[in-house]
Amino acid sequence: MPEIFVVRHGQASFGSDNYDQLSELGWQQARWLGEHWAEDGQKFDHIVSGDLQRHRETARGICEGLGLAGQRVEELPQLNEFDFKNVMHAYSEKNPQAIPAAGAERADYYRFLKLAMQAWSAGDIVGAESWQQFEQRIEEVLGILAAGARGGRTLVVSSGGAIAMMVRQILGAPSHSVTQLNMQIKNTAVSHFFAGRSGVSLHSFNHVPHLDTRQRREFITYS
Incomplete structure (x- = not known):
């Protein structure tokens, strides 16, 4: 069954002139995730990201950790944060x-x-953009991701609000759940979805296996 792994970008540069760029920790979080997957033997058939700087840099860091430096990453602006x-x-x-x-x-x-x-x-x-426009573009990109998976494994880099909207739509949850979910999503956290004939289903949400260790828990961030 097609699988979609959606990652929130690494820590951005909160309080700086350019929030959109990753902090040094953000780069490290992305590389650690790629290294974790490499050690686990995980491979991906497609890699997709939004076109914000923090998305591109996170995808690049993950690919470096996976040993895929220079890997082509498709960009979908529908994955961008509001x-x-x-x-x-x-x-x-x-x-x-x-x-x-x-x-x-x-x-x-x-x-x-x-x-x-x-x-x-x-x-x-x-x-x-209006809330309804935000909903519509996330619904659209979910359809694109599901159709593009084609039985393979797709890695996606996006942002907290967009991921929260994906989860809300898949679960049929009320609108206010987007705000609640958005505030919980960790930097470089992974949410795992399956895409089938009946649509996309949620398997797991907001996991940081590369950070949830005694040595790295201090590096879990939310911005």
Whole structure:
């Protein structure tokens, strides 16, 4: 049966001028995942990613760990994250009192993003794309991935919000579950799906076997 392994990108550069690039730890997380799969004898027939910088770099790091440096990676922009900065800006214009103060803790920004996502999904604010457009493109890319698997094993690199939307659609969960799932997904976490005649089904969610060890648990991140 066709299998799809969807990986959230490695740790990005939170707080820097270019969030979209991987941090040094993000690169290491990606290489560790590739090395883990190489040691386990895992192979992939197709490798696909979004076209954001953090997606490309994560795919490259995984391929380096797998011993596949220079491997061709197909890019699908439908796998890109929603524009969370735009969503947060739209929410802040309607709720300026909720904006985290300068120098606030990272957790404060996560709480603000959660509120913004809830307002976006409820239609209270409009981002760069509507919630319905986000749903539609994730539904579209799930169909593309399922059709392209063709009995093989596909590795996909995407982002937390997009992965959360995939899981919501597959499980038929309510819209608010996207926000809850998005906040849980670890950097370079793997979610495993099967694609069959009846559609795509979820086998496992948010696993980090390459990090969930006594020596590496301190390197588990969420941004």
